[in-house]
Amino acid sequence: MTATVADPLARLGALLDRSPAFDPATLAALDRAERFPADACAALDAFGLPAHYVPVEHGGRLHGFGAVAALLRAVARRDLTVAVAHGKTYLGAVATWIAGDPAAAARLGARIAAGAVVSCALTERAHGSDLLGGELTARPRAGGWTLDGEKWLINNATRAELVTVLARTDPGGGPRGFTLFLLDKARLAPGALTPAPKVPTYGVRGADISGIVLRGAHVGADAVIGPVGHGIEIILKALHLTRTACVAMSLGAGDHALELATAFAAETVVAGRPLADRPEVRRVLADAAAALDLAEAAATVAVRAINGLPRELSVLSAVAKAFVPAQVDDLIARLTDVLGPYGLLGPGFRHGAFGRLERDARIVGIFDGSSLVNRNALIDQFRRLARAWRKGARDDAGLAEVTDPDAPPSAFRPAALSLVAGGNSVLAALPDAARRVRATGPAELAGLVDRLVAATGEVHAEMAAFDLRPHAVPPAAFELAERYELCFAAAAGVQLWLRRPVDAPRLRALLVRALDAMGTR
Amino acid sequence: MSDLTAVPTPESLRAWLVDCVADHLGRAPAGIATDVPLTTYGLDSVYALSIAAELEDHLDVSLDPTLIWDHPTIDALSAALVAELRSA
Structure with a gap:
């Protein structure tokens, strides 16, 4: 090769x-x-x-x-x-x-x-994740637009040559009241754009997290991205894509954490033997590996869905973005609990890399919508997902593509992206996948996939029965969303395994981890 | 498949939407006016998309859920839907 x-x-x-x-x-x-x-x-x-x-x-x-x-x-x-x-x-x-x-x-x-360098300026000091509250305004003028206002807590706002900016173009706001612009800093008049100072952050301390202030910034009509008034729709679709990239970064942080903890356990000798010889240390390392496998399964399917299942991406990307950073934060916390007292967090081991990672990883959870924002996006679609589950609606060709890492990705079709998903093919196909595992896989997996199918059915029954009201989402809905995420990640793990049915103990650990987290017996 | 013997009218769509919105809000259908934006009732824009999605399932046709953003009242949405179904 x-x-x-x-x-x-x-x-x-x-x-x-x-x-x-x-x-x-x-x-x-x-x-x-x-x-x-x-x-x-x-x-x-x-x-x-x-x-x-x-x-x-x-x-x-x-x-x-x-x-x-x-x-x-x-x-x-x-x-x-x-x-x-x-x-x-x-x-x-x-x-x-x-x-x-x-x-x-x-x-x-x-x-x-x-x-x-290209940046993307959505959030504002007073509005955070509430994009419809944005006050940075673009007003039409001959041959173009004039932009005024501030964007804040923007990654690379200062270093970027180009900035994608969400601006209010209808004073009344609303979902058709905003437009996206691509600003080329070099083409703005002097003084039209002032960078806001770098914000000191808890993690990723070297990153350029800053802002921009626009004052009478003139841009041409060619700076508009897509139709005027469609900024919210376009950026929500863009977030479906970018969430999968945040998830990939979170997995990298998880890889790093496991790598450091494994090396630390092997190299640190206490009372005459390496920590890695102790059962409790081996167990926490094995749990972390299973958690990472589970997170990876969800992430792999979600990112491949951009090409393969674009109509389901609103759900799959929200699920992956809510699930993966939380799993990684949790595995870092568990490794810290067991190995921290021996010095894993200290400056003496690999230049304090683990302590730094512990701080850095947390920020990915809030990029491009926090876990709460993503769970809320999922909860909004509960009714429809429950209906789709009942009907067994699924896209088999798309499912085959996203669950086979060797399949060539189909062409990216932006027009197929939708703000609402028609269903979740990965879960819809789970009962069939479970039958195949029972028919062809080792006996140790059969009982676990049966429990997963049962748990997935219960989650959908509860979703269908949930009496949801906009603006009054009860905590139980978030707990249900978390169980949905676990069902999805585990089902993704089963589907990926069926493509390459080797290493059954690894799938077993992934399923045990998911079922334990759901509290099923 | 859409059933040609049961092509929806603006009236039938309006009635269905009133019931659907009332159900989502936990209010009586009689309290839902068809000529005011749905946001008046505290339905946020993203949530409104799920109503459009239910409509898609109800009519068994493919609709862009953002239709509800371009036609934010029940009257406007019903009229736009009938036009869209006729042209489909």
């Missing part, structure tokens, strides 16, 4: 291992000084990572979204701050891939491939 030469993931791995910019001591020192990891980002530019952020149809190297997620996960596994800093360009550009006209997308693609 010559794949090692051509495979971008293998080449990236080699860069991360060899480049002095990725030396753990260097990155730890930058974090302590709250300085931006500019050399590491430059090394990723030189490697050509930005071209992987641009779809092939716009001149880049992005075919399937699973591939770019794998690259971001590899960077995050080494350093989450670098992944957050560099990956932002991918997130910042998505709205243009979805709704921009082909010439604008080609221009943006060329800029990114040449190394331009």
